[in-house]
Amino acid sequence: MDDILSKISSCVEFGKIDKASPYPPDMKGQDGADELTRKAIDDGMKPGDILEKALIPAMAIVGDKFSRKEIYVPQMLMAAKSMSSAMKHLKPFFQSGEAKRKGKFIIGTVAGDLHDIGKNLVAMMIEGGGWEVIDLGVDVGTDKFIKAIDENPGAVIGLSALLTTTMENMKKTVTAIREKKSGIKILVGGAPVTKEYCEKIGADYYSPDPQGAVNYLNQIVS
Amino acid sequence: MTGSTFQFDFKDLKLAVSQVESVMGYKEGESQETISELVSEVLKEAEEICTMKAEYRFFDDIAFDEAEKTVTINGLVFQIKKIIYSQIKKSDSAALFLCTAGEEIGARSKKSMKEGDLLRGYIYDVVGSEAVEAAADLMQDQLEREINALGKGITNRFSPGYCGWLVAEQHKLFQLLTDNFCEIKLSSSALMYPMKSISGIIGIGKNVKRHPYTCSLCDMKDCIYRRSKA
Numbered sequence: 493m494d495d496i497l498s499k500i501s502s503c504v505e506f507g508k509i510d511k512a513s514p515y516p517p518d519m520k521g522q523d524g525a526d527e528l529t530r531k532a533i534d535d536g537m538k539p540g541d542i543l544e545k546a547l548i549p550a551m552a553i554v555g556d557k558f559s560r561k562e563i564y565v566p567q568m569l570m571a572a573k574s575m576s577s578a579m580k581h582l583k584p585f586f587q588s589g590e591a592k593r594k595g596k597f598i599i600g601t602v603a604g605d606l607h608d609i610g611k612n613l614v615a616m617m618i619e620g621g622g623w624e625v626i627d628l629g630v631d632v633g634t635d636k637f638i639k640a641i642d643e644n645p646g647a648v649i650g651l652s653a654l655l656t657t658t659m660e661n662m663k664k665t666v667t668a669i670r671e672k673k674s675g676i677k678i679l680v681g682g683a684p685v686t687k688e689y690c691e692k693i694g695a696d697y698y699s700p701d702p703q704g705a706v707n708y709l710n711q712i713v714s
Numbered sequence: 715m716t717g718s719t720f721q722f723d724f725k726d727l728k729l730a731v732s733q734v735e736s737v738m739g740y741k742e743g744e745s746q747e748t749i750s751e752l753v754s755e756v757l758k759e760a761e762e763i764c765t766m767k768a769e770y771r772f773f774d775d776i777a778f779d780e781a782e783k784t785v786t787i788n789g790l791v792f793q794i795k796k797i798i799y800s801q802i803k804k805s806d807s808a809a810l811f812l813c814t815a816g817e818e819i820g821a822r823s824k825k826s827m828k829e830g831d832l833l834r835g836y837i838y839d840v841v842g843s844e845a846v847e848a849a850a851d852l853m854q855d856q857l858e859r860e861i862n863a864l865g866k867g868i869t870n871r872f873s874p875g876y877c878g879w880l881v882a883e884q885h886k887l888f889q890l891l892t893d894n895f896c897e898i899k900l901s902s903s904a905l906m907y908p909m910k911s912i913s914g915i916i917g918i919g920k921n922v923k924r925h926p927y928t929c930s931l932c933d934m935k936d937c938i939y940r941r942s943k944a
Protein backbone atom coordinates (compact mmCIF):
# COMPACT_ATOMS: atom_id res chain seq x y z
CA MET A 493 0.00 0.00 0.00
CA ASP A 494 1.11 3.57 -0.60
CA ASP A 495 3.02 4.92 2.32
CA ILE A 496 0.75 7.91 2.85
CA LEU A 497 -2.37 5.75 2.75
CA SER A 498 -0.99 3.48 5.41
CA LYS A 499 -0.08 6.52 7.50
CA ILE A 500 -3.62 7.93 7.20
CA SER A 501 -4.93 4.53 8.07
CA SER A 502 -2.94 4.27 11.27
CA CYS A 503 -3.85 7.84 12.27
CA VAL A 504 -7.49 6.88 12.04
CA GLU A 505 -7.02 3.55 13.78
CA PHE A 506 -5.22 5.14 16.73
CA GLY A 507 -7.21 8.37 16.82
CA LYS A 508 -4.54 10.84 15.71
CA ILE A 509 -6.66 13.75 14.56
CA ASP A 510 -4.20 16.46 13.58
CA LYS A 511 -0.70 17.65 14.35
CA ALA A 512 -1.87 19.57 17.42
CA SER A 513 -3.66 16.67 19.06
CA PRO A 514 -1.69 15.18 21.94
CA TYR A 515 -3.23 11.76 21.53
CA PRO A 516 -1.86 9.13 21.10
CA PRO A 517 1.32 10.10 22.97
CA ASP A 518 3.68 8.15 20.70
CA MET A 519 2.49 10.17 17.67
CA LYS A 520 2.89 13.53 19.36
CA GLY A 521 4.05 16.32 17.03
CA GLN A 522 3.45 14.28 13.89
CA ASP A 523 0.94 15.03 11.17
CA GLY A 524 -2.52 13.59 11.78
CA ALA A 525 -5.31 12.31 9.56
CA ASP A 526 -6.25 15.91 8.79
CA GLU A 527 -2.89 17.06 7.36
CA LEU A 528 -2.04 13.75 5.70
CA THR A 529 -5.34 13.56 3.84
CA ARG A 530 -4.93 17.12 2.60
CA LYS A 531 -1.43 16.26 1.46
CA ALA A 532 -2.54 13.08 -0.28
CA ILE A 533 -5.16 14.98 -2.25
CA ASP A 534 -2.72 17.74 -3.13
CA ASP A 535 -0.29 15.09 -4.33
CA GLY A 536 -2.94 13.86 -6.71
CA MET A 537 -4.11 10.81 -4.88
CA LYS A 538 -7.65 9.76 -5.82
CA PRO A 539 -10.19 10.69 -3.08
CA GLY A 540 -11.97 7.40 -3.68
CA ASP A 541 -8.74 5.53 -2.92
CA ILE A 542 -8.24 7.45 0.30
CA LEU A 543 -11.74 6.49 1.37
CA GLU A 544 -11.59 2.86 0.31
CA LYS A 545 -7.97 1.99 1.00
CA ALA A 546 -7.29 4.03 4.14
CA LEU A 547 -10.38 5.26 5.99
CA ILE A 548 -12.81 2.38 5.59
CA PRO A 549 -10.28 -0.37 6.46
CA ALA A 550 -9.04 1.59 9.49
CA MET A 551 -12.56 2.09 10.84
CA ALA A 552 -13.32 -1.59 10.25
CA ILE A 553 -10.34 -2.51 12.45
CA VAL A 554 -11.58 -0.08 15.11
CA GLY A 555 -15.11 -1.52 14.95
CA ASP A 556 -13.83 -5.07 15.26
CA LYS A 557 -11.61 -4.20 18.21
CA PHE A 558 -14.61 -2.61 19.92
CA SER A 559 -16.78 -5.66 19.26
CA ARG A 560 -14.06 -7.83 20.80
CA LYS A 561 -13.83 -5.40 23.75
CA GLU A 562 -10.15 -4.70 23.06
CA ILE A 563 -10.86 -0.97 22.98
CA TYR A 564 -13.63 1.03 24.61
CA VAL A 565 -15.93 3.84 23.58
CA PRO A 566 -13.36 6.67 24.09
CA GLN A 567 -10.88 5.17 21.62
CA MET A 568 -13.66 4.51 19.15
CA LEU A 569 -14.72 8.16 19.44
CA MET A 570 -11.16 9.40 18.87
CA ALA A 571 -10.89 7.20 15.80
CA ALA A 572 -14.20 8.53 14.52
CA LYS A 573 -13.08 12.07 15.08
CA SER A 574 -9.87 11.59 13.20
CA MET A 575 -11.82 9.91 10.43
CA SER A 576 -14.06 12.97 10.14
CA SER A 577 -11.06 15.25 10.02
CA ALA A 578 -9.97 13.29 6.95
CA MET A 579 -13.48 13.09 5.56
CA LYS A 580 -13.90 16.86 5.52
CA HIS A 581 -11.28 17.01 2.75
CA LEU A 582 -13.17 14.40 0.75
CA LYS A 583 -16.60 16.02 0.99
CA PRO A 584 -16.20 18.30 -2.06
CA PHE A 585 -15.40 15.24 -4.17
CA PHE A 586 -18.51 13.46 -2.94
CA GLN A 587 -20.54 16.48 -3.93
CA SER A 588 -19.00 16.70 -7.39
CA GLY A 589 -19.50 12.98 -7.89
CA GLU A 590 -15.79 12.37 -8.33
CA ALA A 591 -15.78 10.05 -5.34
CA LYS A 592 -18.65 7.83 -4.34
CA ARG A 593 -19.92 6.41 -1.10
CA LYS A 594 -21.65 3.07 -0.72
CA GLY A 595 -25.10 4.48 -0.19
CA LYS A 596 -27.22 6.47 2.22
CA PHE A 597 -28.09 5.53 5.77
CA ILE A 598 -30.84 7.34 7.68
CA ILE A 599 -30.70 6.94 11.46
CA GLY A 600 -32.79 8.25 14.35
CA THR A 601 -33.87 7.50 17.90
CA VAL A 602 -37.57 6.63 17.81
CA ALA A 603 -40.48 8.75 19.05
CA GLY A 604 -40.68 9.33 22.78
CA ASP A 605 -37.01 8.53 23.33
CA LEU A 606 -34.20 11.03 23.89
CA HIS A 607 -31.18 8.75 24.14
CA ASP A 608 -28.50 9.55 21.64
CA ILE A 609 -25.08 8.26 22.67
CA GLY A 610 -25.61 4.79 21.21
CA LYS A 611 -27.22 6.17 18.08
CA ASN A 612 -24.37 8.63 17.56
CA LEU A 613 -21.80 5.85 17.86
CA VAL A 614 -23.58 3.78 15.26
CA ALA A 615 -23.93 6.78 12.95
CA MET A 616 -20.21 7.52 13.16
CA MET A 617 -19.10 3.98 12.54
CA ILE A 618 -21.41 3.66 9.54
CA GLU A 619 -20.05 6.90 8.14
CA GLY A 620 -16.61 5.43 8.65
CA GLY A 621 -17.80 2.40 6.74
CA GLY A 622 -18.16 4.61 3.69
CA TRP A 623 -21.83 5.55 3.89
CA GLU A 624 -23.46 8.93 3.76
CA VAL A 625 -25.28 9.24 7.07
CA ILE A 626 -28.39 11.32 7.58
CA ASP A 627 -28.94 11.69 11.31
CA LEU A 628 -32.50 12.71 12.13
CA GLY A 629 -31.74 13.13 15.84
CA VAL A 630 -33.84 11.95 18.77
CA ASP A 631 -37.59 11.61 19.32
CA VAL A 632 -38.12 11.02 15.63
CA GLY A 633 -41.71 10.27 14.65
CA THR A 634 -42.74 7.95 11.84
CA ASP A 635 -43.64 10.83 9.51
CA LYS A 636 -40.16 12.24 9.71
CA PHE A 637 -38.65 8.87 8.78
CA ILE A 638 -41.04 8.52 5.84
CA LYS A 639 -40.23 12.03 4.64
CA ALA A 640 -36.50 11.27 4.81
CA ILE A 641 -37.07 8.07 2.82
CA ASP A 642 -38.92 10.08 0.16
CA GLU A 643 -36.06 12.54 -0.05
CA ASN A 644 -33.40 9.84 -0.18
CA PRO A 645 -34.61 6.97 -2.31
CA GLY A 646 -32.79 3.73 -1.75
CA ALA A 647 -31.53 4.69 1.71
CA VAL A 648 -31.22 2.09 4.47
CA ILE A 649 -32.92 2.92 7.79
CA GLY A 650 -31.58 2.54 11.34
CA LEU A 651 -33.75 2.84 14.44
CA SER A 652 -32.52 3.14 18.01
CA ALA A 653 -34.42 2.87 21.33
CA LEU A 654 -33.27 2.57 24.93
CA LEU A 655 -36.40 1.77 26.89
CA THR A 656 -38.88 -1.05 26.46
CA THR A 657 -41.66 1.56 26.37
CA THR A 658 -40.14 3.46 23.46
CA MET A 659 -39.25 0.19 21.74
CA GLU A 660 -43.01 -0.02 21.06
CA ASN A 661 -42.66 3.06 18.89
CA MET A 662 -39.95 1.26 16.97
CA LYS A 663 -42.56 -1.31 16.07
CA LYS A 664 -45.00 1.40 14.96
CA THR A 665 -42.38 3.02 12.72
CA VAL A 666 -41.36 -0.28 11.15
CA THR A 667 -45.01 -1.18 10.48
CA ALA A 668 -45.71 2.20 8.90
CA ILE A 669 -42.61 2.03 6.67
CA ARG A 670 -43.61 -1.47 5.56
CA GLU A 671 -47.13 -0.29 4.71
CA LYS A 672 -46.07 2.76 2.77
CA LYS A 673 -42.79 1.75 1.15
CA SER A 674 -41.42 -1.40 -0.34
CA GLY A 675 -37.92 -2.78 -0.47
CA ILE A 676 -36.56 -0.72 2.43
CA LYS A 677 -33.96 -2.35 4.66
CA ILE A 678 -34.40 -1.53 8.34
CA LEU A 679 -31.80 -2.07 11.07
CA VAL A 680 -32.67 -1.86 14.75
CA GLY A 681 -30.64 -1.59 17.95
CA GLY A 682 -30.39 -0.24 21.50
CA ALA A 683 -30.07 -1.82 24.95
CA PRO A 684 -33.47 -3.55 25.27
CA VAL A 685 -33.71 -4.64 21.60
CA THR A 686 -33.03 -8.28 20.70
CA LYS A 687 -32.82 -10.38 17.56
CA GLU A 688 -36.17 -11.93 18.48
CA TYR A 689 -37.79 -8.52 18.82
CA CYS A 690 -36.32 -7.48 15.48
CA GLU A 691 -37.88 -10.49 13.79
CA LYS A 692 -41.18 -10.01 15.58
CA ILE A 693 -41.65 -6.43 14.36
CA GLY A 694 -40.52 -7.25 10.83
CA ALA A 695 -37.23 -5.32 10.77
CA ASP A 696 -34.39 -6.75 8.69
CA TYR A 697 -31.42 -6.82 11.01
CA TYR A 698 -30.45 -6.43 14.66
CA SER A 699 -26.94 -5.76 15.85
CA PRO A 700 -25.79 -5.29 19.44
CA ASP A 701 -22.89 -3.13 18.26
CA PRO A 702 -22.00 -0.74 15.42
CA GLN A 703 -19.62 -3.05 13.56
CA GLY A 704 -22.32 -5.68 13.11
CA ALA A 705 -24.40 -3.03 11.38
CA VAL A 706 -21.47 -2.00 9.15
CA ASN A 707 -20.87 -5.62 8.15
CA TYR A 708 -24.53 -6.10 7.33
CA LEU A 709 -24.56 -2.97 5.18
CA ASN A 710 -21.46 -4.14 3.33
CA GLN A 711 -23.21 -7.38 2.64
CA ILE A 712 -26.23 -5.69 1.05
CA VAL A 713 -24.15 -3.66 -1.35
CA SER A 714 -21.70 -6.40 -2.28
CA MET B 715 -47.13 11.39 54.78
CA THR B 716 -43.53 12.22 55.49
CA GLY B 717 -40.20 11.92 53.86
CA SER B 718 -37.07 13.93 53.18
CA THR B 719 -35.57 16.03 50.44
CA PHE B 720 -31.87 16.51 49.72
CA GLN B 721 -29.60 18.79 47.81
CA PHE B 722 -26.08 17.49 47.50
CA ASP B 723 -22.90 19.26 46.68
CA PHE B 724 -21.26 17.49 43.72
CA LYS B 725 -18.06 17.22 45.76
CA ASP B 726 -19.87 15.16 48.39
CA LEU B 727 -20.35 12.45 45.77
CA LYS B 728 -16.58 11.91 45.77
CA LEU B 729 -16.49 10.71 42.18
CA ALA B 730 -12.98 9.65 41.23
CA VAL B 731 -11.45 9.74 37.77
CA SER B 732 -10.74 6.02 38.05
CA GLN B 733 -14.39 5.28 38.79
CA VAL B 734 -15.56 7.10 35.68
CA GLU B 735 -12.90 5.34 33.62
CA SER B 736 -13.88 1.99 34.97
CA VAL B 737 -17.47 2.57 33.80
CA MET B 738 -16.05 3.42 30.38
CA GLY B 739 -14.41 0.00 30.40
CA TYR B 740 -10.85 0.68 31.57
CA LYS B 741 -9.17 -1.29 34.28
CA GLU B 742 -7.10 0.66 36.81
CA GLY B 743 -4.06 2.18 35.09
CA GLU B 744 -5.14 1.09 31.61
CA SER B 745 -6.54 4.45 30.51
CA GLN B 746 -4.57 7.02 28.52
CA GLU B 747 -3.37 10.25 30.06
CA THR B 748 -5.37 12.38 27.61
CA ILE B 749 -8.55 10.63 28.63
CA SER B 750 -7.81 10.91 32.36
CA GLU B 751 -7.14 14.64 31.97
CA LEU B 752 -10.40 15.15 30.15
CA VAL B 753 -12.31 13.18 32.78
CA SER B 754 -10.88 15.25 35.58
CA GLU B 755 -11.70 18.44 33.67
CA VAL B 756 -15.29 17.35 33.22
CA LEU B 757 -15.55 16.33 36.89
CA LYS B 758 -14.38 19.82 37.85
CA GLU B 759 -16.93 21.41 35.56
CA ALA B 760 -19.62 19.11 36.91
CA GLU B 761 -19.13 20.67 40.35
CA GLU B 762 -20.50 23.88 38.91
CA ILE B 763 -23.25 22.57 36.67
CA CYS B 764 -24.79 19.54 38.38
CA THR B 765 -27.74 20.23 40.62
CA MET B 766 -27.92 17.06 42.64
CA LYS B 767 -31.31 16.54 44.23
CA ALA B 768 -33.07 13.60 45.82
CA GLU B 769 -36.28 12.88 47.64
CA TYR B 770 -38.00 9.99 49.36
CA ARG B 771 -41.48 9.70 50.71
CA PHE B 772 -42.74 7.09 53.15
CA PHE B 773 -45.82 4.99 52.50
CA ASP B 774 -47.34 2.93 55.33
CA ASP B 775 -50.39 1.79 53.43
CA ILE B 776 -48.78 -1.15 51.67
CA ALA B 777 -49.91 -4.74 51.02
CA PHE B 778 -48.26 -7.70 49.28
CA ASP B 779 -49.86 -10.35 47.07
CA GLU B 780 -47.72 -13.49 47.00
CA ALA B 781 -49.58 -15.15 44.12
CA GLU B 782 -49.49 -12.10 41.84
CA LYS B 783 -46.06 -10.88 43.05
CA THR B 784 -47.43 -7.37 43.47
CA VAL B 785 -47.28 -4.66 46.08
CA THR B 786 -50.19 -2.28 46.54
CA ILE B 787 -49.32 1.20 47.77
CA ASN B 788 -52.11 3.64 48.58
CA GLY B 789 -54.42 1.53 46.46
CA LEU B 790 -52.15 1.43 43.39
CA VAL B 791 -51.04 -2.05 42.35
CA PHE B 792 -47.38 -2.39 41.28
CA GLN B 793 -46.39 -5.51 39.31
CA ILE B 794 -42.88 -5.71 40.67
CA LYS B 795 -42.37 -9.33 39.56
CA LYS B 796 -40.69 -12.13 41.44
CA ILE B 797 -37.09 -10.97 41.92
CA ILE B 798 -37.96 -7.63 43.47
CA TYR B 799 -40.97 -9.14 45.24
CA SER B 800 -38.76 -11.65 47.03
CA GLN B 801 -36.46 -8.86 48.21
CA ILE B 802 -39.10 -6.53 49.62
CA LYS B 803 -42.02 -8.77 50.64
CA LYS B 804 -41.17 -8.63 54.34
CA SER B 805 -41.38 -4.84 54.45
CA ASP B 806 -44.02 -3.17 56.58
CA SER B 807 -43.67 0.16 54.85
CA ALA B 808 -41.84 1.54 51.84
CA ALA B 809 -40.03 4.61 50.60
CA LEU B 810 -40.47 5.76 47.01
CA PHE B 811 -37.60 7.87 45.74
CA LEU B 812 -36.42 10.10 42.94
CA CYS B 813 -32.96 11.43 42.29
CA THR B 814 -31.50 13.68 39.60
CA ALA B 815 -28.26 15.30 38.45
CA GLY B 816 -30.23 18.07 36.74
CA GLU B 817 -30.51 19.08 33.11
CA GLU B 818 -27.27 20.88 32.41
CA ILE B 819 -24.87 17.95 32.27
CA GLY B 820 -27.05 16.23 29.69
CA ALA B 821 -27.34 19.46 27.71
CA ARG B 822 -23.54 19.88 27.65
CA SER B 823 -23.15 16.31 26.47
CA LYS B 824 -25.47 16.90 23.55
CA LYS B 825 -23.85 20.23 22.73
CA SER B 826 -20.32 18.80 22.69
CA MET B 827 -21.40 15.90 20.51
CA LYS B 828 -23.09 18.25 18.09
CA GLU B 829 -19.99 20.41 17.85
CA GLY B 830 -17.90 17.36 17.02
CA ASP B 831 -16.22 16.93 20.40
CA LEU B 832 -17.45 13.40 20.73
CA LEU B 833 -15.21 12.24 23.53
CA ARG B 834 -16.03 15.15 25.80
CA GLY B 835 -19.73 14.66 25.06
CA TYR B 836 -19.48 11.03 26.04
CA ILE B 837 -17.62 11.83 29.26
CA TYR B 838 -20.33 14.31 30.33
CA ASP B 839 -22.83 11.54 29.74
CA VAL B 840 -20.97 8.98 31.86
CA VAL B 841 -20.28 11.50 34.63
CA GLY B 842 -23.98 12.43 34.74
CA SER B 843 -24.98 8.78 35.07
CA GLU B 844 -22.42 8.07 37.80
CA ALA B 845 -23.37 11.25 39.65
CA VAL B 846 -27.04 10.40 39.89
CA GLU B 847 -26.26 6.89 41.17
CA ALA B 848 -23.79 8.27 43.72
CA ALA B 849 -26.35 10.79 44.94
CA ALA B 850 -28.90 8.01 45.30
CA ASP B 851 -26.34 6.11 47.41
CA LEU B 852 -25.99 9.09 49.75
CA MET B 853 -29.74 9.46 49.97
CA GLN B 854 -30.11 5.78 50.71
CA ASP B 855 -27.41 5.92 53.42
CA GLN B 856 -29.29 8.74 55.08
CA LEU B 857 -32.54 6.81 54.89
CA GLU B 858 -30.82 3.79 56.39
CA ARG B 859 -29.52 5.80 59.35
CA GLU B 860 -32.97 7.25 59.95
CA ILE B 861 -34.62 3.81 59.81
CA ASN B 862 -31.92 2.04 61.83
CA ALA B 863 -32.53 4.55 64.60
CA LEU B 864 -36.09 3.19 64.77
CA GLY B 865 -34.76 -0.35 65.13
CA LYS B 866 -35.63 -1.33 61.55
CA GLY B 867 -33.75 -1.99 58.33
CA ILE B 868 -34.07 -1.20 54.64
CA THR B 869 -33.75 -3.19 51.40
CA ASN B 870 -31.69 -2.30 48.34
CA ARG B 871 -33.28 0.14 45.93
CA PHE B 872 -35.19 -1.18 42.95
CA SER B 873 -36.25 0.73 39.85
CA PRO B 874 -39.02 0.26 37.32
CA GLY B 875 -37.40 -1.21 34.22
CA TYR B 876 -35.20 -3.60 36.18
CA CYS B 877 -35.65 -7.29 37.03
CA GLY B 878 -38.89 -7.59 35.07
CA TRP B 879 -40.64 -4.60 36.62
CA LEU B 880 -41.97 -2.70 33.60
CA VAL B 881 -40.82 0.87 32.94
CA ALA B 882 -44.44 1.76 32.15
CA GLU B 883 -45.18 1.43 35.89
CA GLN B 884 -43.32 4.72 36.30
CA HIS B 885 -46.67 6.36 35.67
CA LYS B 886 -48.08 4.93 38.90
CA LEU B 887 -44.95 5.80 40.82
CA PHE B 888 -45.23 9.41 39.71
CA GLN B 889 -48.90 9.47 40.74
CA LEU B 890 -47.64 8.90 44.27
CA LEU B 891 -44.87 11.49 43.95
CA THR B 892 -46.77 14.52 42.74
CA ASP B 893 -44.98 17.88 42.88
CA ASN B 894 -41.69 16.15 43.35
CA PHE B 895 -38.81 18.09 44.82
CA CYS B 896 -36.43 17.01 42.03
CA GLU B 897 -38.73 18.62 39.46
CA ILE B 898 -38.57 15.52 37.29
CA LYS B 899 -41.19 15.25 34.57
CA LEU B 900 -42.41 11.96 33.15
CA SER B 901 -43.28 11.69 29.48
CA SER B 902 -46.10 9.57 28.09
CA SER B 903 -43.47 7.01 27.08
CA ALA B 904 -42.36 6.85 30.75
CA LEU B 905 -39.10 8.68 30.14
CA MET B 906 -37.91 10.99 32.90
CA TYR B 907 -36.67 14.45 32.15
CA PRO B 908 -33.92 15.50 33.06
CA MET B 909 -32.42 12.38 31.48
CA LYS B 910 -29.95 11.89 34.31
CA SER B 911 -32.61 10.79 36.78
CA ILE B 912 -33.57 7.60 38.53
CA SER B 913 -36.63 6.43 40.45
CA GLY B 914 -37.65 3.49 42.55
CA ILE B 915 -38.67 1.81 45.75
CA ILE B 916 -36.93 0.81 48.97
CA GLY B 917 -38.57 -1.57 51.43
CA ILE B 918 -38.56 -0.86 55.17
CA GLY B 919 -39.12 -3.26 58.07
CA LYS B 920 -37.72 -5.25 60.97
CA ASN B 921 -37.05 -8.28 58.79
CA VAL B 922 -35.53 -6.84 55.65
CA LYS B 923 -31.89 -6.58 54.57
CA ARG B 924 -29.73 -4.38 52.32
CA HIS B 925 -27.26 -6.53 50.36
CA PRO B 926 -23.89 -5.13 49.32
CA TYR B 927 -24.60 -5.69 45.61
CA THR B 928 -27.80 -6.53 43.78
CA CYS B 929 -26.18 -7.35 40.47
CA SER B 930 -26.21 -11.07 41.09
CA LEU B 931 -30.03 -10.91 41.18
CA CYS B 932 -30.23 -9.45 37.69
CA ASP B 933 -30.10 -11.39 34.45
CA MET B 934 -28.26 -8.78 32.33
CA LYS B 935 -24.99 -10.66 32.40
CA ASP B 936 -23.19 -8.37 29.95
CA CYS B 937 -24.18 -5.09 31.59
CA ILE B 938 -21.25 -2.67 31.77
CA TYR B 939 -22.40 -1.74 35.26
CA ARG B 940 -22.28 -5.29 36.56
CA ARG B 941 -20.21 -5.32 39.73
CA SER B 942 -19.47 -9.02 39.92
CA LYS B 943 -19.18 -11.27 36.92
CA ALA B 944 -20.71 -14.25 38.74
Ligand code: B12
Pocket residue numbers: 607609610611613614650651652653654655656657679680681682683684698699700701702705842843846847873874875876877881904905906907908909910911912913914934936937938939
Ligand atom coordinates in the same frame (compact mmCIF):
# COMPACT_ATOMS: atom_id res chain seq x y z
C1 B12 C 1 -26.19 4.52 31.98
C2 B12 C 1 -27.61 4.04 32.16
C3 B12 C 1 -28.51 4.91 32.79
C4 B12 C 1 -28.11 6.30 33.26
C5 B12 C 1 -28.15 7.31 32.13
C6 B12 C 1 -29.32 7.23 31.22
C7 B12 C 1 -29.08 8.10 30.02
N1 B12 C 1 -29.13 7.56 28.87
O1 B12 C 1 -28.77 9.23 30.10
C8 B12 C 1 -29.14 6.56 34.38
C9 B12 C 1 -28.51 6.07 35.67
C10 B12 C 1 -29.61 8.00 34.60
C11 B12 C 1 -30.26 5.63 33.94
C12 B12 C 1 -31.58 5.79 34.29
C13 B12 C 1 -32.60 4.92 33.93
N2 B12 C 1 -32.44 3.72 33.31
CO1 B12 C 1 -30.79 3.12 32.54
N3 B12 C 1 -29.21 2.33 31.90
C14 B12 C 1 -28.00 2.75 31.74
C15 B12 C 1 -27.10 1.62 31.16
C16 B12 C 1 -26.35 1.00 32.32
C17 B12 C 1 -26.15 2.04 30.07
C18 B12 C 1 -26.74 2.85 28.91
C19 B12 C 1 -25.65 3.45 28.09
O2 B12 C 1 -25.38 4.65 28.14
N4 B12 C 1 -24.95 2.64 27.31
C20 B12 C 1 -23.85 3.07 26.45
C21 B12 C 1 -24.35 3.26 25.02
C22 B12 C 1 -23.18 3.60 24.13
O3 B12 C 1 -24.91 2.06 24.59
P1 B12 C 1 -26.32 1.92 23.85
O4 B12 C 1 -27.11 3.15 23.94
O5 B12 C 1 -26.94 0.65 24.27
O6 B12 C 1 -25.88 1.77 22.30
C23 B12 C 1 -25.09 0.69 21.83
C24 B12 C 1 -25.91 -0.50 21.31
O7 B12 C 1 -27.14 -0.64 21.96
C25 B12 C 1 -26.01 -0.30 19.84
N5 B12 C 1 -27.12 0.49 19.30
C26 B12 C 1 -27.80 1.54 19.82
N6 B12 C 1 -28.68 2.03 18.94
C27 B12 C 1 -28.58 1.32 17.81
C28 B12 C 1 -29.24 1.42 16.59
C29 B12 C 1 -28.90 0.53 15.55
C30 B12 C 1 -29.58 0.65 14.24
C31 B12 C 1 -27.93 -0.49 15.78
C32 B12 C 1 -27.60 -1.45 14.72
C33 B12 C 1 -27.26 -0.58 17.02
C34 B12 C 1 -27.59 0.32 18.01
O8 B12 C 1 -24.79 0.33 19.52
C35 B12 C 1 -24.37 1.20 20.59
C36 B12 C 1 -22.87 1.16 20.70
O9 B12 C 1 -22.40 -0.11 21.04
C37 B12 C 1 -28.21 0.64 30.59
C38 B12 C 1 -27.85 -0.84 30.67
C39 B12 C 1 -26.88 -1.25 29.62
N7 B12 C 1 -25.87 -1.91 30.03
O10 B12 C 1 -27.07 -0.95 28.46
C40 B12 C 1 -29.43 0.95 31.48
C41 B12 C 1 -30.82 0.84 30.87
C42 B12 C 1 -30.84 1.50 29.52
N8 B12 C 1 -31.63 1.63 31.80
C43 B12 C 1 -32.78 1.13 31.99
C44 B12 C 1 -33.77 1.72 32.84
C45 B12 C 1 -35.00 0.92 33.10
C46 B12 C 1 -33.60 3.00 33.40
C47 B12 C 1 -34.63 3.77 34.25
C48 B12 C 1 -36.05 3.73 33.70
C49 B12 C 1 -34.57 3.23 35.69
C50 B12 C 1 -35.37 4.05 36.68
N9 B12 C 1 -36.63 3.73 36.87
O11 B12 C 1 -34.84 4.93 37.29
C51 B12 C 1 -34.03 5.20 34.22
C52 B12 C 1 -34.63 6.04 33.11
C53 B12 C 1 -34.00 7.38 32.96
C54 B12 C 1 -34.90 8.35 32.26
N10 B12 C 1 -34.39 9.49 31.94
O12 B12 C 1 -36.05 8.11 32.04
C55 B12 C 1 -32.99 -0.17 31.22
C56 B12 C 1 -33.90 0.02 29.99
C57 B12 C 1 -34.64 -1.22 29.58
C58 B12 C 1 -36.07 -1.18 29.98
N11 B12 C 1 -36.45 -2.00 30.94
O13 B12 C 1 -36.80 -0.40 29.48
C59 B12 C 1 -31.51 -0.58 30.88
C60 B12 C 1 -31.34 -1.34 29.56
C61 B12 C 1 -31.01 -1.45 32.05
C62 B12 C 1 -31.84 -2.71 32.24
N12 B12 C 1 -32.74 -2.75 33.16
O14 B12 C 1 -31.69 -3.65 31.58
N13 B12 C 1 -29.80 4.63 33.14
